[in-house]
Amino acid sequence: MIRWRWGTVVGVHREWRGSLELDVTVEARRPEDPAAVRALAYPALVGTPQPGDRVLLNLNALALGLGTGGYALVVAVPDRLPEDTDVPGHVVKARYTPLQAIVLAADEEASxxxxxxxxxxxxGGMPVVVADLHSALPAVVAGALADAPGARIAYVMTDGGALPAWFSRTLxxxxxxxxxxVTTGQAFGGDLESTNVHSGLLAARHGLxxxxxxxxxxxxxxGTGTSWGFSGVAAGEAVNAVAALGGRPIAAPRISDADPRPRHRGVSHHSLTAFGRVALAPAELVVxxxxxxxLAAAVRAALAPLTPPHTLVEVPSADLTAALESLPVKLSTMGRGFAEDRAYFLAAAAAGRRAASGLAQRGVGD
Known part of the structure; x- marks a missing residue:
C-alpha cells in the first residue's frame, strides 16, 4: 500500500505557508526507483528537515504519476524528531493513521x-458558493471582490482532496x-478547524x-471516471448544509469547452450529479x-433538467477577465490556464459575483 524509501536531504528548494519543498536523494530498492526526488515536508507534523538529514519517504504519488500530488512526502526525520507541541484541543484529524494530529476545533471548550x-x-442568509474543484477558489474570489472589494471571504475546505491546507500554494x-x-472533516491546517461542513460554515460566519x-x-x-466515483460529489451535500443553516446556496457548475474528455465538456457530469442528484435543497445555478x-446552448440544455428545484441565473461576465488576470496566483485547472479554459474560470468568477450581489444591502462586515 505504501512505497517506503529512505532518503537524504540535499537541499531546500522553496517554502510556503506550512510546507517545505526539498531535494532528496533516494536509497533505491527497485530498478525503477528515481535517484533523486522533489519531496514535501509539513514542518508542523514532522519538524523542519535540513540538508544532511535522513528522512523516511512515501513515494506513492510519484509511482502513480499523480499530477497535483506529484511529490514524495516526508513521513519522518527519525534522527531529529521535533519537540512535543502541547495543543489545548482534543479534536483528532487524520484519525487512526500514523500521522494523526491533534487540533483545537473552533467550537470546543478551550477555543x-x-x-x-x-x-x-x-x-443569517450568508451567500455561499459551492464548487467541486479547488481550482475554482481563486476565480470565485476574483468575481466577488470585483463587485465587493471590502467583502470578508472565508474558504471552507472539505476533505475530498488534500487533507493539509498547507499543500495549497493557491491558499x-x-x-x-x-x-x-476553515478546514473541515479530516482536513486540517486552516486558520480554524471544524469537525464537519456544518460547523465549518458556522465558524466562517461567526468566527471569521x-x-x-x-x-x-x-x-x-x-475520481474513477464514473458518475458517482468522484470526491467532488460532496458539493451537493454542501448545498444541503448551507440551506439547512439558513444560508444562500450558490452553485458554480463546472463548465468547459476545452476539456478533452467528453464527459466534462459543456457541464461536467460531476456537477450534474452533485447538483442534480445529491443537492436536495434549492440553489442558484450560475452561468x-x-x-x-x-457552448452557452449546451450548458443551458444540460442544466435545464435541474430547474426546478434550482434556479438558473445568468450573470454578466464579460468584464471579469481583468479581475481574473490581476489575481496574485496562477489560474490552473487540470493543467489548463485561463487562456486555455476561459469558460471554466469565468463560470467560477460569475458565481463569486453572484454571491457578492446584495452584500451592500445586507451590510458588508455585519
Whole structure:
C-alpha cells in the first residue's frame, strides 16, 4: 500500500505557508526507483528537515504519476524528531493513521470562539458558493471582490482532496484576500478547524465574520471516471448544509469547452450529479453571460433538467477577465490556464459575483 524509501536531504528548494519543498536523494530498492526526488515536508507534523538529514519517504504519488500530488512526502526525520507541541484541543484529524494530529476545533471548550459558536445555528442568509474543484477558489474570489472589494471571504475546505491546507500554494497566494480558511472533516491546517461542513460554515460566519464563503475540496480529488466515483460529489451535500443553516446556496457548475474528455465538456457530469442528484435543497445555478453561443446552448440544455428545484441565473461576465488576470496566483485547472479554459474560470468568477450581489444591502462586515 505504501512505497517506503529512505532518503537524504540535499537541499531546500522553496517554502510556503506550512510546507517545505526539498531535494532528496533516494536509497533505491527497485530498478525503477528515481535517484533523486522533489519531496514535501509539513514542518508542523514532522519538524523542519535540513540538508544532511535522513528522512523516511512515501513515494506513492510519484509511482502513480499523480499530477497535483506529484511529490514524495516526508513521513519522518527519525534522527531529529521535533519537540512535543502541547495543543489545548482534543479534536483528532487524520484519525487512526500514523500521522494523526491533534487540533483545537473552533467550537470546543478551550477555543476563544467557544462563546460565539456555542449557540450559533444560523448563517443569517450568508451567500455561499459551492464548487467541486479547488481550482475554482481563486476565480470565485476574483468575481466577488470585483463587485465587493471590502467583502470578508472565508474558504471552507472539505476533505475530498488534500487533507493539509498547507499543500495549497493557491491558499498561500490568496493571503490578504481571504478572511481565513476553515478546514473541515479530516482536513486540517486552516486558520480554524471544524469537525464537519456544518460547523465549518458556522465558524466562517461567526468566527471569521465572513460576508460570504466558498466551499470546495482541497487540491486534487479522487475520481474513477464514473458518475458517482468522484470526491467532488460532496458539493451537493454542501448545498444541503448551507440551506439547512439558513444560508444562500450558490452553485458554480463546472463548465468547459476545452476539456478533452467528453464527459466534462459543456457541464461536467460531476456537477450534474452533485447538483442534480445529491443537492436536495434549492440553489442558484450560475452561468456566465460571456460564453460562446454553442457552448452557452449546451450548458443551458444540460442544466435545464435541474430547474426546478434550482434556479438558473445568468450573470454578466464579460468584464471579469481583468479581475481574473490581476489575481496574485496562477489560474490552473487540470493543467489548463485561463487562456486555455476561459469558460471554466469565468463560470467560477460569475458565481463569486453572484454571491457578492446584495452584500451592500445586507451590510458588508455585519
Amino acid at each position: 476563544p470562539l467557544r462563546g460565539a459558536l456555542t449557540g450559533a445555528a444560523d448563517l 498561500d497566494g490568496l493571503r490578504g484576500l481571504l478572511a481565513g480558511t 465574520r465572513a460576508d460570504l464563503a466558498v466551499v470546495t475540496q482541497g487540491p486534487g480529488n479522487l 456566465p453571460s460571456d460564453l460562446a453561443p454553442e
